[in-house]
Amino acid sequence: MTEVTDVIPQPQHATSQDAYFDLGPDTGLVADDGAGRTERWLRATLGAATGLPLAPATGGGEIRLSLDGGLATEGYRLDIAPTGVHLAGGGPAGLFWGAQTLRQLLGPDAFRRAPLPGRRWRLPAVRIQDAPRFGWRGLMLDVARHFMPKEGVLRYLDLMAAHKLNVLHFHLTDDQGWRVEIKRHPRLTEHGSWRSRTKFGHRASPLWEDKPHGGYYTQDDIREIVAYAADRHITVVPEIDVPGHSQAAIAAYPELGNADVVDTTALAVWDTWGISPNVLAPTDNTLRFYEGVFEELLELFPSEFVHIGGDECPKDQWRRSATAQARIEELALADEDGLQAWFIQHFDTWLAARGRRLIGWDEILEGGLAKGAAVSSWRGYAGGIAAARAGHDVVMCPEQQVYLDHRQHAGEDEPVPIGFVRTLEDVYRFEPVPAELTPKEAEHVIGTQANVWTEVMEDQQRVDYQTFPRLAAFAEVSWSALPAPDQRDFDAFERRMAAHYRRLDALGVAYRPPGGPLPWQRRPGVLGRPIDGPPPNK
Template identity: 70%
Template sequence: MDLIPAPRTVEGPWRCAFLFDTNTKLAAAPGTEGVARWLRSTIGTALGRELPPGTVGADKTLTLRVDPSLASEEYRLSVTEGVEIRGGSAAGVFWGAQTFRQLLGADAFRRSCVNPDAVRGITQQVIRDRPRFGWRGLMLDVSRHFMPKDGVLRHLDLLAAHKLNVFHFHLTDDQGWRIEIERHPKLTEVGAWRARTKRGHRDSPLWDETPHGGYYTHDDIREIVAYAAERHITVVPEIEIPGHSQAVIAAYPELGNTDVVDTAALTVWDTWGINPNILAPTEEVLRFYEDVFEEVLGLFPSTFIHVGGDEAPKDQWKASPAAQARIKELGLADEDELQSWFIRHFDRWLADRGRRLIGWDEILEGGLAPGATVSSWRGYEGGIAAAEAGHDVVMCPHTQVYLDYRQADGDDEPVPIAYVRTLEDVYRFEPVPPQLSTEAAAHVIGVQANVWTEVMENQARVDYQTFPRLAAFAEVAWSDLPASAERDYADFDRRMGSHYARLDALGVDYRAPGGPLPWQQRPGVIGRPIEGAPPNV
């Protein structure tokens, strides 16, 4: 069995029982119609099978059913003379269909049929499976380097193929604002474009002098959200506050700390790192971002809305008479509490509209907003503190699952960033710290890998950094594996032999096991390698 992620239980396989050929029919019981459409448009097209409607439970038929006795994302895939996929909901049926796709071989991952006469046989077996975590996420940063809409849709297909169900969409940062806001058009007229781009790490002397930018219209966002929903993926948007805001201040200078900075002279940032320009703590800024979030809520139905909150330097607030007067007026102790005031405002604002705030673990500083969920990125500590305080946590420690980090220490590794994190390192990531009590551990609602794109200028570079490590992460997120030290990496590595063929069929420009291919290298482009790496939890 070369399935990735590994299922919980497999009975069999025994003998060849089901032939997927031109006589195969598809029967969709109520509630599974969307999965049936996906099967016909992807697997049917890839293997040259029309999959006409059939009778539920008949031989030579692929039957889809919703079974309320199963958990929502749980499925049972049974192969006899026919195939039956039962799921606790349409999502469970869909994940079972993804497993069925893998059983049919790598050609099932192509966009068109290359061998219409091939006979696809599946041996008799029963697979029972359900995910370990409800939040199995990938964050994609499109602010540093914009990914056109078609690339985003392709990325959603790759997430679905790995049974990941949350797409964290990092839409705003110092280097670009990527979502149309009709009430504030300068956000995209000005904030979506920069004159040039640093090539490599911020210490690199190299520049790409080509202007860079782009943004998604409302209809683009609606299409992305709908496409994701068809694949049972939730899109969680991120709008950064109060730091990482130079692009918005370049568009609307009055939102910055005008008493200490000539904000009218700022442009969209063209390099990387922690930017000193931070939003002013004014009512005007709150109203502006309420406008922004009103439009965001109208486009994204997700319960969670990410507000960033990370890497917000307080130097401008310390120097600003207006910010200091605001601290005194609000009865706050310091600048950390002023940031907490920012976050708490939008925690209440979102809660009043039936949504939940999530932010990076810096939102703990100055006091955590009552309803907030924490994305724990600076190691495990923030997640541990939040979980012990009764807050939900998504574990995404940079030391383990930042996929912009380098995959080997060789000189040929393109633009080496930070620690070495190999395929095996990611496979041995354990999201739940052992020191958490059972009650606190229950607040770890999920896991997420993060793809920051400072040194990923195009789709091929995103592919290279993300894959094959995302396959290892997907197994950590989905499969109920033993402790990290006991996981059978040799078996996973063996199964990857089949999975590389699937990635090839999908057109993924992944890092090969032997290292970067000549066209994947970036000689002379400076990175930021760091020796050693913190251990797993």
């Protein structure tokens, strides 16, 4: 059993009394209309952990689930008394988030997959009323640099749900790999989904992993991931990066590249990190090709938003390409930056015509956007401020605060030290809404997300280490109505984390321990980025 003060993210309002509700073989789980999805999840999850049947019939008190239209859609109210439990949600999502709180209150062993002997299952008598601060509480997962098999993605959806996060930004393509099956363009996965070797460490490292790396999700895999996420009230937003970060696609289909200035037939999927100079050619053929990609993507992902990247597109090939220069002249553009803006605007219009909304990294602001487009502000706060002032919705994810590939400590044992030092406390003090915005402008900050770029994360354990425990701090920032950053009680959060580490242990999460990396979590001799160096590239 856990005290209400240990819940993460912290609820808005909670009162408790010195009493308990004990669960036993006769405890019932009863769902009113509209509560069936959470009922099935609770019975499967808590039933596995406790060994209790949680049958619909009652006899030893009951846990009742219902909907209450007077609550916020993602809000919930949890009443636990010695005689039973009533969990009400403003909508199905709110009910589900309330179930996550209920699970936490049962104690860390409620996060296991089978019952341990001698456990007593009891809930503290509390009344909690809670709702999230932001509607977009996201995690960006890069599966292009290092592929994460489907089971790993499903596991991360469960970890997101346990922290009340509701958007998976799925980074599916990059220079180093193409990860989603597109039936009309089979070479994208036949050739673009694997590379012959991989740089080990920062791109300046002399070390290589000399074996093929790759993998991709079939369309049925994607359907399964999307459905699994939807059952947990998580939206999956796909990202197909254009016109830069596209060498894997060009390696598969050389006609997509600037063939008049580089031998695109000689290109392979990139095996190192950084920003590839090989970008898409601004031709009608390229536009039609990617329209075909997005047509299949829209069938797989029902999300309102589709992410098109739009970041870090070097212009050197376009400057030297007669084809690109002819397009600039044809469109009466000022320069190559205008050409990139034209490319983004094309897909902005294309997606809007199909009832979807474009979202991209903050570079897309540089050429003007349709009214419905949104911006992921990664280069600090400036892009988000500019977007909000221009009337665009914003997801705040500044690299200086919430890039979880950045090192967590300055110690020499920190594995593959990349980027700035960003500790658990640094993430806890992150404020998504820039102080420079007026209240009206701040309404355009629809949420925030933490980004996990996987250049130096070769397997699931490395992803866990970089992501946790900082994702728990981020979850509280995105959900809870916290005071100003300098007024947040980090000491109290650390005390609650003592209980949360036990939950992560039960879930098998290979997080960074508070005292530093364990021996097998270190990567001695693997070059990172100097601690005072420039920020990393995506």
